[in-house]
Amino acid sequence: MTYGGTLTKMQTELGNPIQYYLVFENSFLNVNQLLGKEMEIVFDGFQCLNCGKSKKIFRQGFCYDCFYSSPAVGDWIMKPELSTAHLGIEDRDLAYEARVQLQPHVVYFASSSELKVGVTRNTQIPTRWIDQGAEQALAIVEVPNRYLAGITEVALKNHFADKTNWRKMLTNDVVSIDLLAEKTKVQHLLPSEVLDYFDINAFKATPLYYPVLEYPKKIASLSLDKTPNFKGILTGIKGQYLIFEDGTVFNIRSNEGYKVRILV
Structure with missing residues (x-):
């Protein structure tokens, strides 16, 4: 067929x-x-x-032309800290950027090769974790827009990886990690604008099983x-x-x- x-x-x-x-x-x-x-x-x-x-x-x-013109692939996609819709500032198309950026986002821990930190819209959970091949994932904090998630990720990237080692992920060379224990260590690392959103008991780890x-x-x-x-x-x-x-x-x-x- x-x-x-x-x-x-x-x-x-x-x-x-x-x-x-x-x-x-x-x-x-x-x-x-x-x-x-x-x-x-x-x-x-x-x-x-x-x-x-x-x-x-x-x-x-x-294609080349669309990559450099479409709002769907602006720099803020890969670097959430560059989001500006909360300030009313346009990158390529403010209406599109406001729809995507001005909604709840989650900063999370995932173990897909080693412990990593990431950002996604809350509507993309657990899809984002599955797409990364995570064995398990745990939300650290949920914030009301992409900018706050971005600056949180930047603060945590100084202490945790933000990329998946895809070779380790695909050969199942994955380290066993207690995500909740790791979450308890990060409160003092969070930006001041985000501290009010942190709750150690707010989320549970999600295990993921692949075929x-x-x-x-x-x-x-x-x-x-x-x-x-x-x-x-x-x-x-x-x-x-x-x-x-x-x-x-x-x-x-x-x-x-x-x-x-x-x-x-």
């Missing part, structure tokens, strides 16, 4: 294990059903997720630009990665905007 269309990040459903779905324009695929089976990925071209044109993808599923039959010992990343046709047996799904029997891993998120056919 063949599924096809433009790749966007896999949709997920919390469960034991987490359920993963590839959603295309006219069809969808529950990827969990392919575990232990052979699948083929064929690269068919590009389609920008913003303008819809068949232009080469530059970053994050956007992985076997973790690889060594991994190699699949690039559709270099290998436009790949066939392998699927042995796991974690984060936004497909894991294959031969140690090949394919990051769906970093290939958004690529048009593919998937043969199963």
Whole structure:
């Protein structure tokens, strides 16, 4: 059977294990059903997720022009501390930025390779944690806008990692961490503007269970630009990665905007 269309990040459903779905324009695929089976990925071209044109993808599923013009990929996305909508100051499109920035955000701890700190909208929990391949996660503080979350993350980044080591995450080289114990250590590190939002008992740690039959010992990343046709047996799904029997891993998120056919 063949599924096809433009790749966007896999949709997920919390469960034991987490359920993963590839959603295309006219069809969808529950990827969990392919575990232990052979699948083929064929690269068919590009389609920008913003303008819809068949232009080469530059970053994050956007062509070059859209990446530097769309408000959906402003600098404040990757650096929340640069958010300015709370001041009424526009970056690219104030109406869009206000919708995204002026809503509750969570600063959290996650263990996906080692302990890391991150930021997400509260509506993206637990999706954000799943996308990062976290084994468990715990909210540190919930604040009313993206700016406050950003300055909190900056304060904590001086003491904790803010990036996931994707190789360790995919080989399951994960350190066991007591997230609540770590949370008890951070109150004195928080910006003064955020202290009123801190409550040690406000949240509980969330464990996450991934559909992985076997973790690889060594991994190699699949690039559709270099290998436009790949066939392998699927042995796991974690984060936004497909894991294959031969140690090949394919990051769906970093290939958004690529048009593919998937043969199963």
